[in-house]
Amino acid sequence: MKVGYVFTRTLSAVFLIIATNCKLLAGVIPDSNTTEPLALRKIMSDLGKNMQTITDGISREDWKLVKKAASQIADHPQPPFVESIQILSFVGSNVSLFKDHDNKTxxxxxxxxxxxxxxxxxxxxxxxxxxxxTCLTCHQNFRKSFQEHFYN
Ligand code: HEC
Structure with a gap:
C-alpha cells in the first residue's frame, strides 16, 4: 500500500515535470501553425533596410556606406538553431535550391x-x-509557401 502510494506520487511528479517541460518547450519551439513571426522575418526586414541604405549611399556616392551595408547583407545572421531545423525540414527536398538562393545573394x-x-x-x-x-528569385520561389506553412 505504502509502496503503491510512493509509486503514484513519483509518477505524478514525473508527469508534472514532463508537462512543465512541454510548456517550456512550447515557448521555445514555435509551432508551425502559429502567427508568431519567424526570426527569419526580422533578418529579412534588416536585409530590406540595408538595401535602402545602399540606394541612399548610391545617391550620395557614399561608397563606404554602400560597402558597409553590402557586407551586412553578405554576412546576415542565421535564424536560431531550432528555427533553422524547422525551415530545413519544411523546404525538404528543395533544401539545395533554398541554400543556392542564399549563396547567390x-x-x-x-x-x-x-x-x-x-x-x-x-x-x-x-x-x-x-x-x-537574387532576392526576388528566392521570394518568388519560397515566400508564399513559407507564409502558408508558418502562418495562418
Ligand atoms: C533563401 C531565400 C531568400 C533570400 C535569398 C532572400 N529572402 Fe527575403 N524572404 C524570404 C522568405 C521565405 C520570406 C518570407 C518570410 C516571412 O514572411 O516570415 C522573405 C521575406 C522578406 C521580406 C519581408 C519581411 C517582412 O517583414 O515581412 C523582406 C523585406 C525581404 N525578404 C528582403 C530580402 C532582401 C533585401 C533580400 C536580398 C538581399 C532577400 N530578402 C533575400 C526568403 C529569402
Missing part, C-alpha cells in the same frame, strides 16, 4: 562590396541590380 553582395571599394558607381548600380534579382 551572398555572392552578389560580395560583388557589390567590391564595386563599392573601386568607387565605380556604374558597376555598383549593376551589382546592386544583380543582388536585387
Amino acid at each position: 551572398h555572392n552578389a553582395a560580395i560583388a557589390l562590396g567590391k564595386a563599392a571599394t573601386e568607387k565605380d558607381g556604374y558597376k555598383v548600380i549593376t551589382a546592386f541590380s544583380i543582388l536585387q534579382n
Whole structure:
C-alpha cells in the first residue's frame, strides 16, 4: 500500500515535470501553425533596410556606406538553431535550391562590396541590380509557401 502510494506520487511528479517541460518547450519551439513571426522575418526586414541604405549611399556616392551595408547583407545572421531545423525540414527536398538562393545573394553582395571599394558607381548600380534579382528569385520561389506553412 505504502509502496503503491510512493509509486503514484513519483509518477505524478514525473508527469508534472514532463508537462512543465512541454510548456517550456512550447515557448521555445514555435509551432508551425502559429502567427508568431519567424526570426527569419526580422533578418529579412534588416536585409530590406540595408538595401535602402545602399540606394541612399548610391545617391550620395557614399561608397563606404554602400560597402558597409553590402557586407551586412553578405554576412546576415542565421535564424536560431531550432528555427533553422524547422525551415530545413519544411523546404525538404528543395533544401539545395533554398541554400543556392542564399549563396547567390551572398555572392552578389560580395560583388557589390567590391564595386563599392573601386568607387565605380556604374558597376555598383549593376551589382546592386544583380543582388536585387537574387532576392526576388528566392521570394518568388519560397515566400508564399513559407507564409502558408508558418502562418495562418
Ligand atoms: C533563401 C531565400 C531568400 C533570400 C535569398 C532572400 N529572402 Fe527575403 N524572404 C524570404 C522568405 C521565405 C520570406 C518570407 C518570410 C516571412 O514572411 O516570415 C522573405 C521575406 C522578406 C521580406 C519581408 C519581411 C517582412 O517583414 O515581412 C523582406 C523585406 C525581404 N525578404 C528582403 C530580402 C532582401 C533585401 C533580400 C536580398 C538581399 C532577400 N530578402 C533575400 C526568403 C529569402
